Amino acid sequence: EAQVTQNPRYLITVTGKKLTVTCSQNMNHEYMSWYRQDPGLGLRQIYYSMNVEVTDKGDVPEGYKVSRKEKRNFPLILESPSPNQTSLYFCASRRNLGQGSSPLHFGNGTRLTVT
């Protein structure tokens, strides 16, 4: 089944303790991105990647890192999490540009709580 898989689904951590949220897709998509969703603010893009080894900042990149060493994986890294990063996080992927319009496929989300 074609899907975007995020892990973990739920995570509670403490301020300053480094964490990684994994994202993997099995559709051979070039483009992948991370979003956070907060009440009243909609979905905001954190980082995106056009292809392997290519990453760019989205609207709210501060406090986050990403890497794209392989096509299928796009982990989100919080080096020193803070309570304001408590949020619902979504990973998404799609075929890249130049191949016609292509919708995003989203994972089921990771609910992160930083205390």
Next chain:
Amino acid sequence: DAKTTQPTSMDCAEGRAANLPCNHSTISGNEYVYWYRQIHSQGPQYIIHGLKNNETNEMASLIITEDRKSSTLILPHATLRDTAVYYCIVRPNAGNMLTFGGGTRLMVKP
């Protein structure tokens, strides 16, 4: 990306058509209109998209005005499972960033 404006919430009776409007008056010629929905806190689900022509698939129809400044998503026979937040987004086909606004919270009632 062009900004979009949607009503905050709408109600629809089960079995009736749900018509969700979206204004995108600053849309430019190469920008597509996309619709997604999000049920509770699940990942957003793609519904449909279009550029100029009206589109239909197994989930919905998309009507885009001739001047492309607005569009309407139509769910022909709404069910309780269609209760969700519906997002209208415009982006160029060559665009990298994608911005979701507040969306319309559709409540389908028995």
